[in-house]
Amino acid sequence: MYPRPIPENKKLARFGYMAGVSLVLVLWLLPLFAVIMTSFRSFDDVMAGNYWGWPSKFNLVENYVAVFEQTKMTRYFMNSLIITVPSVIMVLVFSTLTGFVLSRYRFRGSMVIFAIFVGGNFLPQQIMMIPIRDLMVSIGLYDTFYALILFHVAFQTGFATLFMRNFIAALPDELFQAARAEGASPWQTLIHIVVPLVRPALAALAILAFTFIWNDYFWALVLTQSDVVKPVTAGLSNLKGEWVSAWNIVSAATIFVAIPPVVMFFLMQKHFISGLTMGAVKG
Known part of the structure; x- marks a missing residue:
């Protein structure tokens, strides 16, 4: 095999x-x-x-x-940071909470909730374009940072919950039994036992979520319109001229845009690899 x-x-x-x-x-x-x-x-x-x-x-x-000097890439770069960093932090927080509850507590409807988280990952993003755009317009968030942050947190949390649930479920049951015997509350168990043990998984998930959100182009076009909130992926398309494009400048901007995910990966490479292999071998 x-x-x-x-x-x-x-x-x-x-x-x-x-x-x-x-x-x-x-x-x-x-x-x-x-x-x-x-x-x-x-x-x-x-x-x-x-x-x-x-x-x-x-x-x-x-x-x-x-x-x-000749483009607005600095503005677009800062917009991407404003969108990506809070989104990644909230995805990590929400997925850790939901993963902990769904992996360690049995209650009616838990599997249905988990199936909804997992099933959302199989929906093509394109079929949600018009409903999500209309939703953002109706609640007054269209063409704002909050629209992209809200969407990315909602969409990425499904995959992240599946990711974190599997890692937390692989932790030894004896740790949780000992914590309950010592009178630790669920919140204390999460903070003092679960989080330190799943740091490699959190690092791997942070890199994946950062890359997905930073490189998103489709929703940057759907949910933004003005240069004030456009991220770098949508901003790159503005560098193309109507008649002639300075492809040397566009290529230089593309390399500049690709630097943050690459730097983040190399800074956290050790944690990323250990996070992906965590729980692969018993013993």
Whole structure:
């Protein structure tokens, strides 16, 4: 069922495997390499059609400085932080609470509630576009930060609850029995036992939620209209001109936008990997 390691004496099979992996890796990284190289080129170089060749002139500093001086990317970047950071924090808090209750307490309707959380992840986002937009308009939140924050918290909490419930359910029952024997309340059990033990899971979930919310483009278009609240993903589309687009500036802005999720992943890489493998092996 599972792939077996290739024996060292089968050099041809090992060479074919490494060649295949290298080919897939190159094909996967090729678009990223093209965007990076375009962010180094001059406008004349792009207009001449030199997309894959060596840049005739490197405009590294000029292009990245132009992102801040000639565009509103700084405003869009701050908007994304205003939307993403509170959303991630609330998703972590709500999913930890719901995961704890659904994994450790049995009550009538608990499985129905859990099924609703899980089932919401299977709904295509596009079919909710018009109802959610009309809802935000009716309650006066359309084209505000609160609209995107409210939607992302509501939508991400379903997946996050499934994620946290499974991790909390894998914790030993003896810990909770000992806490009850010592007279700890459910709130004390959650704060002093559950949260410290699921920190790797919280770190992994934080990275996933941050990446999903930061990179969202669809709902940024649906729920925002003015540049005052647009996040970076929607702001990038504003950099395209009506007749001519400065693709070197657009590419530089794209690289700038991609930096926060990458930095967050490398800062929390250790916790992320341990969070994904947590509970995979018994013992």
